[in-house]
Structure formats: C-alpha cells, structure tokens
Amino acid sequence: MSVNALYDYKFEPRDKVENFNGMQLLYVLWPNHLMFCSPFALLVKPDMTFGTMVEEILKPATAPHPDAAKADFLGAQWLLNDEPFTPDVNASLKDNGIDHKSMLTVTTPGLNGLAGAGF
Amino acid sequence: MAVKSKKLNLKDKYQYLTRDMAWEPTYQKKKDIFPDEDFEGIKITDWSQWEDPFRLTMDAYWKYQAEKEKKLYAIFDAFAQNNGHQNISDARYVNALKLFLTGVSPLEHAAFQGYAKVGRQFSGAGARVACQMQAIDELRHSQTQQHAMSHYNKHFNGLHDAAYMHDRVWFLSVPKSFFDDARSAGPFEFLTAISFSFEYVLTNLLFVPFMSGAAYNGDMATVTFGFSAQSDEARHMTLGLEVIKFILEQHEDNVPIVQRWIDKWFWRGFRLLSLVSMMMDYMLPNKVMSWSEAWEVYYEQNGGALFKDLERYGIRPPKYQDVANDAKHHISHQLWGTFYQYSQATNFHTWIPGKDEMDWMSEKYPETFDKYYRPRYEHWAKEHAEGRRFYNNTLPQLCQVCQVPTLFTEMGEPTKLSHRQMKYEGERYHFCSEACCDIFKHEPEKYVQAWLPVHQIYQGNCEGGDVETVVQKYYHINIGEDNFEYVGSPDHKRWLSIKGKSSDDKTERAKRDAA
Ligand SMILES: [Fe+2]
Ligand SMILES: [Fe+2]
Numbered sequence: 001m002s003v004n005a006l007y008d009y010k011f012e013p014r015d016k017v018e019n020f021n022g023m024q025l026l027y028v029l030w031p032n033h034l035m036f037c038s039p040f041a042l043l044v045k046p047d048m049t050f051g052t053m054v055e056e057i058l059k060p061a062t063a064p065h066p067d068a069a070k071a072d073f074l075g076a077q078w079l080l081n082d083e084p085f086t087p088d089v090n091a092s093l094k095d096n097g098i099d100h101k102s103m104l105t106v107t108t109p110g111l112n113g114l115a116g117a118g119f
Numbered sequence: 120m121a122v123k124s125k126k127l128n129l130k131d132k133y134q135y136l137t138r139d140m141a142w143e144p145t146y147q148k149k150k151d152i153f154p155d156e157d158f159e160g161i162k163i164t165d166w167s168q169w170e171d172p173f174r175l176t177m178d179a180y181w182k183y184q185a186e187k188e189k190k191l192y193a194i195f196d197a198f199a200q201n202n203g204h205q206n207i208s209d210a211r212y213v214n215a216l217k218l219f220l221t222g223v224s225p226l227e228h229a230a231f232q233g234y235a236k237v238g239r240q241f242s243g244a245g246a247r248v249a250c251q252m253q254a255i256d257e258l259r260h261s262q263t264q265q266h267a268m269s270h271y272n273k274h275f276n277g278l279h280d281a282a283y284m285h286d287r288v289w290f291l292s293v294p295k296s297f298f299d300d301a302r303s304a305g306p307f308e309f310l311t312a313i314s315f316s317f318e319y320v321l322t323n324l325l326f327v328p329f330m331s332g333a334a335y336n337g338d339m340a341t342v343t344f345g346f347s348a349q350s351d352e353a354r355h356m357t358l359g360l361e362v363i364k365f366i367l368e369q370h371e372d373n374v375p376i377v378q379r380w381i382d383k384w385f386w387r388g389f390r391l392l393s394l395v396s397m398m399m400d401y402m403l404p405n406k407v408m409s410w411s412e413a414w415e416v417y418y419e420q421n422g423g424a425l426f427k428d429l430e431r432y433g434i435r436p437p438k439y440q441d442v443a444n445d446a447k448h449h450i451s452h453q454l455w456g457t458f459y460q461y462s463q464a465t466n467f468h469t470w471i472p473g474k475d476e477m478d479w480m481s482e483k484y485p486e487t488f489d490k491y492y493r494p495r496y497e498h499w500a501k502e503h504a505e506g507r508r509f510y511n512n513t514l515p516q517l518c519q520v521c522q523v524p525t526l527f528t529e530m531g532e533p534t535k536l537s538h539r540q541m542k543y544e545g546e547r548y549h550f551c552s553e554a555c556c557d558i559f560k561h562e563p564e565k566y567v568q569a570w571l572p573v574h575q576i577y578q579g580n581c582e583g584g585d586v587e588t589v590v591q592k593y594y595h596i597n598i599g600e601d602n603f604e605y606v607g608s609p610d611h612k613r614w615l616s617i618k619g620k621s622s623d624d625k626t627e628r629a630k631r632d633a634a
C-alpha cells in the first residue's frame with residue numbers, strides 16, 4: 001500500500017547507512033534478560049571482527065547482569081535477522097553477512113535470567 | 120431613529136453563525152476553495168446532515184470561557200501565594216507534572232494547530248465552526264497548563280524548558296510523532312485520529328488519571344485546570360462521536376477507510392498511553408486506581424459499548440484490541456522499568472516503589488506483579504543499597520512507528536520480547552509489535568522518514584557522541600539536578616527540608632529562593 005497524498009509522496013529513508021559516517025547500526029537481543037528493557041542499539045564499524053564486537057561492546061553492555069559473568073557468548077546460539085547463524089569470530093561483521101540495521105539474537109543455554117522471570 | 124431589533128434565540132443565532140456563514144461560490148470552483156476535502160477518498164453527499172449537538176455561538180463561547188478563566192487564574196494566584204506546592208502528598212508527585220508538561224501540554228498546542236488547519240478545509244460550515252472552537256480550546260489548554268505548573272518550576276527541577284525538550288528528548292518523540300502523524304494526514308483522518316480515537320475513545324484514560332491524581336495528591340492548581348477544561352472536553356468528545364457517525368452515514372464506501380483509521384489510531388493511542396500507565400501506577404504517591412482498572416472501565420466497558428453501537432455501520436472493534444487488553448497487566452511495570460534504567464537521560468526522577476506501594480501492586484496485579492515485576496525491584500533495590508544503582512548505559516532499539524523502545528512482550532508470553540522486522544526497498548525496519556508493523560506496511564513512505572532519537576544521536580545530529588553531552592547540551596537537561604534517581608536528588612533534599620525532616624539543605628534553599 002502507499003500513502004494517500006495530494007502530491008507524489010516520496011522521501012529518502014532517514015537512516016540509510018551513508019548517514020552514519022562509515023559506521024553501521026547493529027541490534028543485539030539477549031532473550032530472557034529483560035533487565036535490559038529492549039535489544040541494544042549499537043554503533044559499529046563494519047570491518048570490526050565479530051569477536052571484537054562481543055568482547056568490546058556486548059560484554060560491557062551486559063556486564064551489570066549477574067548472568068553476564070557466566071555467559072559464553074562466543075559459544076552460544078545465534079540468530080541473524082531471525083535465521084540460524086554461525087558466526088565466524090575472526091571475520092568482520094560485514095563478512096559475516098551482518099549488514100546495516102541487522103539484528104542478532106544470542107541465546108545462552110542454562111542462563112535464563114533472574115527469579116525465573118526472564119529478567 | 121433606530122428600531123430595537125428582535126432578539127435572536129440561540130438556535131437562530133447558531134444558524135446565522137454557521138449555515139449562513141456559508142454560501143455557494145459563484146466565480147470560484149468549490150474544489151479550489153476546499154482542495155483537501157476529497158483526496159482521502161471520503162465521500163460526503165450532504166453536509167447539511169451535520170448535527171452539532173452543542174450549538175454554541177461565538178459570543179456565548181467567549182463569555183463562558185472568560186468566566187472560567189477569571190476563576191482559574193484567581194486560584195492559581197492563591198495557590199502561589201500560599202505556597203501550595205508544600206501541601207502536595209510528596210515531591211515524587213511532581214515528576215508526574217514534569218512528564219505532563221513536556222509530553223502532554225505541547226500536544227495541546229499541536230491540537231490547536233491541527234484543528235485550526237482542518238477548520239479551514241471542510242466545505243461544511245458546521246464542521247468548520249466546531250473545529251475552530253476546538254482550536255481555541257486547545258490553545259487555551261496549552262497555556263493554562265503551563266500557567267498551572269509554572270509555580271512548581273520555581274521550586275522543583277526539570278520543568279524549565281518543556282517545549283524545547285518536547286522537540287528533542289528521546290521519549291518525547293513518542294507523543295510528538297503521534298501528533299505529527301495525525302497533523303500530516305488529511306482532514307478526515309485527523310478528525311478520526313484525534314476527535315474520535317483519542318478524544319472520544321481514549322481521553323478518559325489520560326484525563327482522569329492526571330486530574331484525579333492531582334486531587335488525590337493535593338495539587339490544587341492542576342485540579343482546577345482540570346475542572347476548567349472539563350466542559351471543553353465534553354464538547355470535544357461529542358464532536359468525536361458526531362464526526363464518526365456523520366462520515367459513516369454519508370456513504371458506505373467510507374466504512375473500510377474509517378475502519379483502517381480506527382485500527383491505526385487506536386493502536387497509536389494505546390502505545391502513547393503506555394506513558395500514562397506508568398504515571399498512574401508509579402508516579403502518584405497516593406494512587407487513584409490502577410492502570411488495569413482504568414483500562415477495564417474506560418476501554419473494555421465503555422469502548423465495548425461504543426463499538427457495539429457502531430456495529431450497525433459495519434464497524435468492528437479495533438484490530439489488536441485483544442493484545443491491548445492483555446497488556447493491561449504489564450505495560451505500566453515494563454515502562455517504569457525502562458525509565459528506571461534510562462533515568463540518566465530524563466528530565467524527571469525514578470525510584471524503586473516503597474513496600475506499601477509494591478503491596479498495592481500485588482493486590483491490583485495478582486497474576487503478574489509478584490511473579491514478573493517485584494523480583495526486578497528487589498534486585499535493583501539490593502544493587503542500589505550496595506552502591507550500584509542500575510542504569511543501562513547502552514541505547515535501546517526503538518520502534519519505527521510508535522518510537523517507544525521495543526520493550527513490550529508477546530501476548531500471553533510475558534518473558535518473550537515482542538519484536539518484528541521487515542525489509543522495505545532494501546532497508547531494514549524494526550517494530551515493537553505486529554500492529555506497528557501493519558501501520559508501517561500500509562504507509563511505508565511516511566514512516567521511513569521517522570526521526571528516531573537513538574539513530575539521530577548515532578548520526579551525530581544531537582551535539583555530541585556521548586549520552587552526557589547529548590543530555591546536557593542538546594536536551595537542556597541539567598545533569599545531577601533534573602535526571603537520575605530520586606533518592607538523594609536535589610528535589611528530594613528540598614522536599615525533606617520543606618517538611619523539616621532535614622536541615623542540611625537549608626542554605627542551598629535559601630540561596631535558591633533569594634535568586
Ligand atoms: Fe485539550
Ligand atoms: Fe480536547
């Protein structure tokens with residue numbers, strides 16, 4: 001469908017990758033850890049390795065959660081945009097097929113948040 | 120010698136004011152005079168069927184409003200002279216006003232602009248007059264709310280730059296984008312969105328909590344504003360119902376168009392009201408009723424009766440109302456948890472509810488509070504006590520349509536985050552729900568332009584790359600005064616000293632009062 005308008009209604013998407021000065025957006029969801037209210041929105045370099053992203057961005061972001069210290073993110077189960085995905089830790093995000101505004105979901109078996117409440 | 124003219128009765132006056140203000144153009148085409156009336160596909164066959172149940176004339180309107188205004192400002196003056204702010208239940212209450220002043224009062228102004236605009240666009244004179252009067256009402260609401268709350272600005276933080284913040288601060292893009300969406304639609308969609316879906320169906324969920332909340336918490340300035348706006352709101356609600364029935368009666372082709380607008384605007388309003396849900400359950404020290412109770416009375420019961428009544432036009436209840444009904448057990452808690460963790464970037468404070476409050480919530484939310492939400496607060500309270508007050512230092516993903524962080528959970532699965540993603544013309548978009556994704560799919564060109572605060576920060580458009588700079592320079596939130604935890608905040612200290620519970624703050628207050 002399209003907008004019903006008085007004129008030809010066409011605009012550029014506001015969040016195209018070229019607006020991010022060489023960086024791109026990446027979202028990461030850690031299910032059953034609703035202490036972090038939403039998936040994280042991260043600004044990342046496309047040529048950063050997957051391992052570096054986990055070490056330098058995801059780990060500090062999740063650190064306040066008691067499960068974080070026990071989590072083996074690199075050995076966990078990943079989804080990329082809702083599809084099963086096996087990351088290559090040493091390859092860049094781009095070479096892992098992670099494009100602008102992609103979403104990663106990382107499930108850490110055995111770690112299901114606090115109080116049995118997915119928190 | 121002038122002959123004293125016969126006095127007109129109200130009905131005649133109204134007739135002169137509306138119908139006789141309209142005429143059939145002779146040297147201009149009607150289409151050129153009202154160019155926006157047709158493009159939405161709404162068919163109006165006979166404008167004379169428009170019924171205005173109030174038949175208020177302009178001179179009566181001015182007289183009546185002026186009377187109300189006089190009384191209102193007399194009470195504001197008395198409130199200020201008697202230091203009325205000292206009689207509220209607790210200073211935590213003022214945080215509800217901070218949310219109201221930055222989130223709602225600017226919407227009153229947006230409503231003024233919206234009605235002023237559409238009040239020009241209908242070829243039916245009755246509809247034009249009703250819209251023009253509502254435009255004036257809404258302008259007045261925006262002004263009187265600012266006056267009602269200005270006294271608090273002298274004594275508490277976070278109220279100093281509401282209109283500026285409304286255009287910039289991350290969570291205020293939720294109300295702002297809601298109204299921008301309505302105002303950039305055609306005139307019939309605007310009325311369906313604001314007059315019907317918002318004012319008629321949902322407004323009680325905004326107005327009752329705030330105004331009764333003010334009464335329960337000793338805020339006489341805001342209560343008086345509420346009384347003064349009540350008769351206006353009654354008129355607005357009546358207009359909302361009249362609009363929808365009029366459009367539906369005019370032509371059967373209008374039904375599917377209106378149904379889609381009702382689906383869209385019910386959902387957008389429901390998402391907007393999630394902010395009110397947390398205000399009700401958490402920001403009012405003296406509680407009026409719970410969000411779930413309010414939703415049951417004002418939506419499930421009243422809305423249920425309304426949609427039963429509209430059935431004869433072929434209208435069904437809004438799509439996804441089942442999701443909204445289920446969410447009444449959760450959203451206030453989910454929202455408060457979100458603001459609790461992002462308090463470093465808000466113009467108001469957050470806190471862990473006290474024991475009595477948590478017990479109240481257990482009683483009001485027997486199936487969900489103890490199971491899903493109390494453990495959160497207990498964990499965070501423990502962390503705070505050990506010197507680690509929890510803040511989330513990573514920005515959240517936002518919904519492309521409602522602009523709320525994608526924080527809601529699936530219906531019937533309170534531990535499963537609700538999230539949808541789709542690609543449109545090569546770009547990825549993320550949503551908080553199926554309903555927001557549906558809205559996008561219907562008008563993608565509109566929402567691809569969304570000004571999402573998190574993405575704007577990352578693009579470097581908010582005066583800095585780090586949250587602290589953005590909050591201070593771009594949002595005008597004074598760090599350490601307006602934001603962070605309530606306990607130990609300057610507001611908290613000032614309140615304790617007003618109540619004579621601590622004297623260590625006296626010099627600071629004396630300085631402030633002298634300034
Ligand atoms: Fe209003
Ligand atoms: Fe109104």
Ligand SMILES: [Zn+2]
Nearest residue numbers: 518521551555
């Ligand atoms: Zn949404």
